[in-house]
Amino acid sequence: MTIAVRIEADHPSLPGHFPGDPVVPGVVLLDRIAAAIERDGGTLRRIHSVKFVAPLRPGEDAVLTLARDGARVRFRIERDGVAILGGEGELA
Template identity: 60%
Template sequence: MRFIIPADHPSLPGHFPGRPIVPGVVLLDRVIEAIESDCGPLPPLRLPQVKFLKPLLPGQSASVELSGEAPRWRFRVLCGPEVLASGEIVAEAQATA
C-alpha cells in the first residue's frame, strides 16, 4: 500500500515547528489500514515490537510491506528503498460471551 501524508495533515503543526515530520502513530495508522484492507476490521491490537529508524517528511511517498497472516503480521514502512519503521502487530483473541 502506497501513501503520502500531505503538508496540511492535522498532526504536523506541533510535530515539529519549523521542520515537520510525520509522527510514528500516523505511520502505524497506515500499517493498520493496510492490514484491514486485506483482512477486514481488526480486534484490539498489541505492538510487541516497533522500531522507527528514519523520519518521513510531509509530501514524501511511502509504502507499507506486510508479511504473515492473522493474528500476527510483520511490517515495514519504506520510502523508496529506505526502511523508515518496522515491527510486529498482533491481533488479540476476541472474547466470546
C-alpha cells in the first residue's frame, strides 16, 4: 500500500517546533502511519523499530509505503526516493 503524505505549514504541531526552520515532528509522521494502517483494516499494536534519517519540512510531498506480512508491518516514508524514516511494527 502506498499513499501520499503532506503536512501543511499550518499544522498545529509546528508552532515552536524549530522556529524559523520548521521540521515535521516524528510523532506526526508516526500518527500518519498508524492512521494508514487503520484505513487498511489493521491496528498498530507496537512499533518495534523506527529510524529517522532525514527531516520532512512542512509542505513537502512524501510517500508512505506499508508492507504487511501476517502480524508484522514494515513502513517507509520517502521524499523523491530518499528515505525520511523506516521501521517495522506489530499489528493487533
